[in-house]
Amino acid sequence: MRESAVQRHDRLLTLVREHGTARVTDLAARLGVSPVTVRRDVETLTRKGLVERAHGSVSWPRPRTGEAGAGGLGARPVLGLLAPSATYYFAEVIHGAHEAAARAGARLVLRISDYRPEGDRTRAEGLLAAGAEGLLIAPGWRDRADPAEHGGWLAGLPVPAVLLERTADPGGPLAALDRVCSDHAHGVLLALRHLAGQGHAAPVLVARADSPTALAVRTGYDEALRALGLERPHPVIDAPAGRDPEGFERGVQALWTAVTAGRVTAALVHNDVDAIQLVQRLAELGIRVPGELALVAYDDEVAALADTPLTAV
Structure with missing residues (x-):
């Protein structure tokens, strides 16, 4: 599976942090992508204040003028x-x-x-x-x-x-x-309440299990089901997209089977990147979102950039 933009941004930032300043062409060679892709990534990271760019190079951010206290840099x-x-x-x-x-x-x-x-x-x-x-x-x-x-x-x-x-x-x-900490239990509750309000039975959870956030989402899912008086319609589906393509495909097939069998009409997917990849793969298998499956993405970082913008919390 191709490296995601999020993973590439992480590698780019690591390189810039290690070297202090790096040329766009050098970064492109190290990352194995085109200079155009690196420039686009740098624009995104610059807008977030994570890097600085000038004349074909990228630098780690420096303190802005006026950030120092009255005693100067050494006194801060x-x-x-x-x-x-x-x-x-x-x-x-x-x-x-x-x-x-x-x-x-x-x-x-x-x-x-x-x-x-x-x-x-x-x-x-x-x-x-x-x-x-x-x-x-x-x-x-x-x-x-x-x-x-x-x-x-x-x-x-x-x-x-x-x-x-x-x-x-x-x-x-x-x-x-x-x-x-973010209140992930409340976030999951909002997502399930939204889907239940649209007339769906309990949504299935599609999630990773490789981070504290993922584990908190799984715990919050069980708590939200109890709070809403819903029963789990299907075991939680593992979705280790970036780290295990074969495991991700097993998750896709499990969800496809549950939807086509009529057991599931809605899903909560953690995280946004996995949700986008999942929607693309389901479309290849003939499952349309939101036609056959209502879906909410958890994280709300890039869900709006999908081909079909996704509802997210």
Whole structure:
């Protein structure tokens, strides 16, 4: 399966971050795409404030004039942000943190984990070595075992820390940390309520299981079914699109079978990219969205850009 734009943006940002400045032609060669594609990607990332471009080159963003406090650059407090990715909704998180830090007269230092939780501690230590006096941390956890296996060090940080988009087990070593999370359970409830309001029986969930968000969506799905008095119409369908093309095709076939057998008329799909790919593949199999299947995408990042714009939360 071809690399998605989101995955390509991640690789582009990693290259720019590593080199500080890179030429568009060099990036195209490293990414294996045309310079036109790279320029289009750079325009998108520039609009989000994640890179700067000038004269055929791309640079990591520099602090804007006026961001420094009265005491100059050396007097500004430093905050560290560890994120698993610099694209998709984490692009908005990074951009928002950068702007909030600037308003507070602080400088934000960024490290990206690429969803490799075994390296989170080293990256956090790098932020501390860079002078970070507080940390915003979204660990690169992917499954339920990762917090216990790779997260214990968070409880011993020598500076204030806030978990981003991650939860902690009540009573566990990380429970004392402050945390800020999206309310995925409420988002799933909104999606199911929308579909039920259109006269559909309980929608099937098509979702990944390879990130904390995906796991939260799955938990929220069961909670939403109970809240709405609905029964699960079909087991959750796995959709590991980007990492397992064969597994994704199995998910497509499972959904196609459920729809053609009349067991399912609606679906909630996490995430947007998977939803777009799913709609395209179903069309090849003769299932039209929204004709034969009502579908809501979960994430609302790129759903509106599909051939048939998708409803999303």
